[in-house]
Amino acid sequence: MKAVIKSSPGPGFIEVDVPVPEPGTSEVRIRVEAASICGTDIHLYDWNPWAAGRVVPPRIMGHEICGVIDAIGSGVTDRAVGTRVAVESHIVCRTCPECLRGEFHVCRNTSILGVDRDGGFAEFIAVPSVNTWPLWDDCDPAVGAAMEPVGNAVHATSVADLSGSTVVVMGAGPIGCACCAIARAKGAAHIIAVDRSPFRAALAKTMGADAGCTLEPGASMQEVISQVLGDREVDGVLEMSGAVEAIQTAVHLVRPGGWISMLGLGDAPVAVDFSTDVVMRGLTLYGIVGRELFATWEETTRLIRTGAISMTSLITDRLPFTGSAIDEAVRRLKKGTSGKIVLTR
């Protein structure tokens, strides 16, 4: 089968022929219909320090996947051939202390598809059956693939009661844009999104933000946000960018007693005056990793099926399922001229 892999340490992916995987015990094999491209894939493509420290090539890339089960391994009784599924990309051990507490999303032995084991930029993938999420009849495979990152937004927005609140979304990539839609659905009174890309700031507005601010080079994020904020107080920040300025602005921007939900990953430690800006102001910071298994998937399904999250707006680009299309997708994502990009067959 064709698969897009990281063949050796260094930038880029290549398309190669590899054997079709056989499903192991408790696994299913999925014929992949759609896969979407993530910011993590860009780090892997560029081979940044995180990728270099974690990934052992050769490795099939891709962790946002939808397809149809075409074979089941021994011991699988809860899934059937022919079922269309989305895939939870975090494979957890179910035996560590966190797993035993039901906190699977912080499993200390998590293995991530397309990072720690072979992913889904391929014709087929074998995964544990418990990592598949059966989809509804007539679910668009592109939507199924994008449920994984939308789940990140559902998780990030679950930390506080958003109704009546003013929230700022920092970083209007696909997850930030999904946060805008969810905050709107949950009754937030005022939603301000900010991004360096005018396209993405506009998309955030389409998705549900009241204001989508473009941060011009050299401009102060605090000033840009304050201008649209007027005399409103910010109850919470959804920090989806990982940018140093965003995090440092967030701790000043939220009102005393407010919260910051942090999902964006930066490249280096960030200096914050915790005593003055966090402790003395009584802020609550939440680190958001992955999705809660599987409450987040239930809520994501509900939000998409009720139309609260417009997936047709969020998925801006559909490309063929080829290695060269992934190169093109990485280029477009770096330019900031797209929302979610999905490869489809």
Ligand SMILES: [Zn+2]
């Ligand atoms: Zn992802």
Ligand SMILES: [Zn+2]
């Ligand atoms: Zn575990």
